[in-house]
Amino acid sequence: MIRIQKSAIPPEKLAQDGKRKRRSHCSSYSRNPAVYQLGERIFSFDSTIYAHKSVKQALIKAQHGKCCFCERLIGTDGDVEHFRPKQAYKQASGEPLQRPGYYWLAYEWDNLYLACPGCNQRHKQNLFPLQNPTDRAIDHRHSIDFEQFLFIDPGKEKPEKFIGFRGEIAYAIEGNLKGKVTIDSLKLNQRSLPEARLQRLQLLKSLWQIVQLASQKPMDKDLQKEAEKAADLLEKATKEDAEFSAASYWALQTNFQFIIG
Numbered sequence: 001m002i003r004i005q006k007s008a009i010p011p012e013k014l015a016q017d018g019k020r021k022r023r024s025h026c027s028s029y030s031r032n033p034a035v036y037q038l039g040e041r042i043f044s045f046d047s048t049i050y051a052h053k054s055v056k057q058a059l060i061k062a063q064h065g066k067c068c069f070c071e072r073l074i075g076t077d078g079d080v081e082h083f084r085p086k087q088a089y090k091q092a093s094g095e096p097l098q099r100p101g102y103y104w105l106a107y108e109w110d111n112l113y114l115a116c117p118g119c120n121q122r123h124k125q126n127l128f129p130l131q132n133p134t135d136r137a138i139d140h141r142h143s144i145d146f147e148q149f150l151f152i153d154p155g156k157e158k159p160e161k162f163i164g165f166r167g168e169i170a171y172a173i174e175g176n177l178k179g180k181v182t183i184d185s186l187k188l189n190q191r192s193l194p195e196a197r198l199q200r201l202q203l204l205k206s207l208w209q210i211v212q213l214a215s216q217k218p219m220d221k222d223l224q225k226e227a228e229k230a231a232d233l234l235e236k237a238t239k240e241d242a243e244f245s246a247a248s249y250w251a252l253q254t255n256f257q258f259i260i261g
């Protein structure tokens with residue numbers, strides 16, 4: 001996971017149609033909150049607005065075509081994910097769904113990311129745990145500013161403050177709860193993610209070894225040339241547009257000591 005810088009101005013579709021929809025959802029809710037809280041009536045959200053191609057394009061650009069959580073390259077295959085779930089939420093995976101969700105944020109630019117199907121549909125789903133559930137904004141009349149959420153929000157926080165990598169394995173820095181919940185809930189050390197990261201890190205380690213070798217043989221001109229190329233590729237691998245750039249950054253910082261092979 002890395003920090004994501006979205007454009008300051010929301011896509012027009014959200015600013016216009018999204019805003020209109022939000023107003024209509026809020027006034028429907030205000031007329032009869034109980035039916036929404038009991039789940040007798042649910043909101044119908046318009047994916048042609050929040051997942052409009054202009055919105056998706058803007059997210060692809062901001063996220064360099066990568067999943068906001070696992071940093072896999074997904075290109076145009078990602079889902080538009082609501083950081084705070086729009087229809088209903090769960091405090092923890094075994095707990096019941098609570099309604100309504102954060103309906104008033106369904107078309108909010110700050111609340112949208114692009115995620116791979118594994119992160120979004122299979123693992124995050126409706127989860128939105130808070131440190132203290134009584135701080136939760138249960139409808140649009142409450143502020144979300146008091147919520148201490150336990151998922152890292154890559155648009156607002158620096159994930160590297162919470163999650164580090166030992167080789168291909170993500171860990172919560174100093175055991176912090178937010179890093180731990182994010183890693184565990186999204187299964188960032190399961191699925192095929194560690195293998196995919198390891199493959200990449202092993203390649204980078206080979207490049208790093210060329211650079212190390214070259215530093216011991218300054219007279220070997222051919223080797224120096226190769227080392228220059230290798231150093232360049234290593235630098236690119238830690239840039240924000242590279243797949244698994246966070247793990248690559250940590251591997252480089254720790255001289256690839258956790259990478260076997």
Ligand SMILES: [Zn+2]
Pocket residue numbers: 067068069070071072115116117118119120
């Ligand atoms: Zn993902």
